Amino acid sequence: MIILARLLLPSDFGLVGMATVVTGFVMLFTDLGTAAAIIQRQKISEDFLSGIFWMNLLFGFFAGCALYMAAPLIVMFYQEPRVLPMLRFFAITFLISETAIVQKALLERQLAFRTLAKVEIAASLAGAAIGIGSALGGAGAWSLVYQTLALTTVTAVLLWVFSTWRPMVSFQWSEATSALRYSLNLAGFNILNYFSRNVDNLLVGRYLGSQPLGYYTLAYRIMLYPLQNISQVIGRVMFPSFALMQDDPARFRRVYLKAVGLIALITCPLMFGLMGVADSFVVFVLGDQWMPVADVLIILAPVGMIQSIITTVGTIYQSMGRTEWLFRWGVVSTSLAILSIVIGLRWGIVGVASAYAIITIILAYPNFAIPFKLIGLPISHLIPALWQPFVSGALMLIAIIGLRVTLLSHANSLWVLLITVPTGALVYLLVNFLINREQLRNILEITGIPLWIARHQQKY
Numbered sequence: 001m002i003i004l005a006r007l008l009l010p011s012d013f014g015l016v017g018m019a020t021v022v023t024g025f026v027m028l029f030t031d032l033g034t035a036a037a038i039i040q041r042q043k044i045s046e047d048f049l050s051g052i053f054w055m056n057l058l059f060g061f062f063a064g065c066a067l068y069m070a071a072p073l074i075v076m077f078y079q080e081p082r083v084l085p086m087l088r089f090f091a092i093t094f095l096i097s098e099t100a101i102v103q104k105a106l107l108e109r110q111l112a113f114r115t116l117a118k119v120e121i122a123a124s125l126a127g128a129a130i131g132i133g134s135a136l137g138g139a140g141a142w143s144l145v146y147q148t149l150a151l152t153t154v155t156a157v158l159l160w161v162f163s164t165w166r167p168m169v170s171f172q173w174s175e176a177t178s179a180l181r182y183s184l185n186l187a188g189f190n191i192l193n194y195f196s197r198n199v200d201n202l203l204v205g206r207y208l209g210s211q212p213l214g215y216y217t218l219a220y221r222i223m224l225y226p227l228q229n230i231s232q233v234i235g236r237v238m239f240p241s242f243a244l245m246q247d248d249p250a251r252f253r254r255v256y257l258k259a260v261g262l263i264a265l266i267t268c269p270l271m272f273g274l275m276g277v278a279d280s281f282v283v284f285v286l287g288d289q290w291m292p293v294a295d296v297l298i299i300l301a302p303v304g305m306i307q308s309i310i311t312t313v314g315t316i317y318q319s320m321g322r323t324e325w326l327f328r329w330g331v332v333s334t335s336l337a338i339l340s341i342v343i344g345l346r347w348g349i350v351g352v353a354s355a356y357a358i359i360t361i362i363l364a365y366p367n368f369a370i371p372f373k374l375i376g377l378p379i380s381h382l383i384p385a386l387w388q389p390f391v392s393g394a395l396m397l398i399a400i401i402g403l404r405v406t407l408l409s410h411a412n413s414l415w416v417l418l419i420t421v422p423t424g425a426l427v428y429l430l431v432n433f434l435i436n437r438e439q440l441r442n443i444l445e446i447t448g449i450p451l452w453i454a455r456h457q458q459k460y
């Protein structure tokens with residue numbers, strides 16, 4: 001992303017952002033929650049898996065055709081003809097991705113995350129190589145399109161290589177359709193949640209144009225970093241694990257609180273730190289042409305912090321088989337999110353980001369309280385798991401701001417980052433050592449650092 005931001009224009013990101021808002025929505029209709037049904041169900045049969053495979057393939061075919069035919073209407077909405085060929089090119093990815101949904105779900109059900117890591121790292125590297133190579137060759141916005149196609153294709157191929165399961169030609173449809181009550185409620189929520197997360201991109205692209213959307217899209221992608229690379233990764237492991245604990249709520253509560261505490265321990269310094277160095281980060285890492293991103297980042301950083309925790313509650317609904325609760329809450333929260341963003345549009349991308357941040361804070365309490373009822377977890381029990389990382393991050397931010405005001409007020413972006421980043425990290429670690437040793441020890445054990453030290457000491 002950093003390299004492509006240097007090679008491409010903000011309007012290039014904006015053009016692809018217009019297309020991906022639509023393609024991401026259509027993609028929701030290609031799975032309809034069947035992968036989650038495979039993971040949540042305690043007993044599965046070959047007929048069940050094969051039925052879901054062919055059903056997903058059918059959905060992918062119709063979704064691709066629908067996007068191809070609807071592309072001119074979408075172009076009329078955006079009033080941007082350059083989006084048309086991109087939308088039709090993206091239609092190819094639907095059928096490709098559908099071929100490997102069952103294989104991926106089975107690997108997650110088996111907790112084969114080492115294998116999945118190999119697949120996703122290889123696919124990411126291939127996508128990066130294609131995207132950067134295309135950008136260097138002058139492909140412009142299309143380099144982002146080629147990157148997506150490469151990522152999707154390599155992922156599907158490798159999942160088939162690493163998975164031993166293969167679909168049967170003959171099966172019973174009743175087995176596959178038995179999961180629809182669970183999966184359709186989940187799909188309904190995913191559609192609503194997608195609108196909630198992307199209506200800002202849709203409206204910014206329509207009413208403010210491709211360049212402001214490019215700024216907003218990049219800021220939003222940076223904000224999503226802790227969600228996509230920390231919370232959602234941990235959530236993928238939590239879901240199949242919690243599905244096995246659905247009859248043991250006490251253990252469920254204990255493990256959940258421990259997991260969200262560890263997520264907060266990682267995401268709080270990332271987001272607080274980003275707030276403190278947003279302008280220097282943008283100038284040095286992305287370039288001067290992206291400077292409007294800094295203000296949006298400062299507003300969205302707290303959103304990333306809150307949503308990194310909120311996103312975990314989906315595993316509660318899914319593991320307990322209560323996706324209808326998830327869908328009903330999604331109707332309320334999405335409606336309020338859309339309303340707030342429409343109000344914020346009149347103040348440009350800063351207004352949209354501010355509106356999104358305000359509604360996220362307002363809805364935080366019910367976002368936790370409703371699913372916690374399913375496992376008998378009082379919301380007051382969440383505070384002890386989160387307050388230490390939050391306080392440590394806040395003190396780190398104060399230290400960074402203090403440095404910038406007193407010693408670095410006239411320093412360039414490179415010196416600001418070289419001094420504030422290690423200083424902030426040191427402050428965060430020291431405060432956690434004083435008030436949060438248990439969580440700090442837990443995350444060190446996960447990384448294997450104490451074990452490595454012990455082995456190193458044994459050699460000598």
